[in-house]
């Protein structure tokens with residue numbers, strides 16, 4: 001069961017505006033004719049369907065747009081679209097020979113500002129490696145390294161299959177060209193209920209979430225609490241959970257039964273046309289992982305969020321408060337991974353997602369300040385001795401290494417030792433990097 005709370009300032013959002021690319025690309029474009037001449041040796045090394053794209057090419061601008069551009073704008077001088085695994089190898093070899101930095105790009109939703117550190121390099125756009133093959137026994141699927149999650153979800157749904165969670169991964173060790181995943185029959189459709197509360201119910205909602213987790217009137221100026229429960233199974237099984245949230249007194253309840261693996265994304269506001277999937281609009285978070293909800297700290301954080309959404313620049317921001325099932329995570333032997341220990345101890349994840357219009361610079365400093373205040377308010381409620389932790393995909397590039405990768409010396413040393421083995425020259429160092437020393 002995935003529980004999530006969205007504290008939404010607005011329940012409907014305007015569409016994103018398209019922004020022109022930042023000034024960084026323009027001087028490069030002027031020099032590109034020369035660059036193209038220099039770079040012609042690469043294309044013959046690649047397969048027929050691979051492409052090499054320069055800033056003067058028609059496709060260039062579209063390939064620079066990211067989930068959170070213009071705030072996140074890695075600096076590229078050329079885009080390579082490999083069509084085969086060998087194309088990826090050849091491109092990396094070529095880049096290494098010339099000493100050019102490179103960065104793999106798939107969904108382009110990575111939002112840590114460390115991605116902006118790439119000093120004019122090659123974008124290795126993985127989207128042509130977008131393939132999904134289910135094996136004949138129906139127990140595994142081979143998935144290309146440029147496949148997006150929604151594509152996989154829909155392809156598997158057509159065969160009544162779904163994946164489990166992925167272990168490992170990380171962005172600092174290499175380029176994944178394909179991966180074999182275990183797949184499972186979809187056990188049942190989902191039952192959903194979405195509760196909307198006035199903001200005075202914050203403590204009651206979070207107390208109830210803590211309670212459930214420990215067992216394995218809208219005011220015009222105040223954000224709402226939108227709490228959505230997704231249960232994979234029939235309504236009678238979900239009803240006992242729903243009843244407890246109804247007892248708190250929501251303003252409205254929107255139930256949905258027999259929801260399939262595709263429609264669930266729409267109903268939980270995570271579909272392709274939802275605000276979460278908007279592209280080319282600056283946004284940032286301030287990820288905070290927690291062992292449980294401390295309602296005093298959450299109220300302090302919520303008050304800061306209320307000030308944030310009262311600021312017209314940030315009025316469409318949301319505050320995600322999520323709880324993840326931990327059974328499967330804790331079933332994995334901690335000695336078999338170098339993942340931060342806090343990842344298996346902290347089921348609650350808070351993330352104010354702050355959107356603003358216009359240039360990145362216009363709101364960035366204030367957004368970062370608000371985000372950090374919210375984060376520190378939440379951390380102030382950590383139980384004695386508990387460490388500050390941020391899930392690496394929710395990190396925005398301002399976090400300390402240990403805050404993302406853990407504090408346990410042995411594990412950190414093991415992670416750094418792996419980095420030395422697999423990436424001794426630190427070629428994969430742009431996503432919340434693991435340092436070599």
Ligand SMILES: Cc1cc2nc3c(=O)[nH]c(=O)nc-3n(C[C@H](O)[C@H](O)[C@H](O)COP(=O)(O)OP(=O)(O)OC[C@H]3O[C@@H](n4cnc5c(N)ncnc54)[C@H](O)[C@@H]3O)c2cc1C
Nearest residue numbers: 067104105106107108109110145171174175176276393431
């Ligand atoms: C609105 C929004 C909501 C988000 N919600 C969530 C969420 O719910 N859960 C969550 O975990 N994260 C979330 N994120 C963070 C984002 O999903 C992660 O940063 C994820 O890594 C992005 O993957 P991507 O392929 O879209 O990104 P990209 O920006 O293309 O890649 C991110 C990093 O992965 C590397 N990479 C890409 N493809 C490959 C490959 N084939 N092999 C090796 N490395 C590769 C890139 O080089 C880069 O370092 C969210 C981000 C945004 C903007």
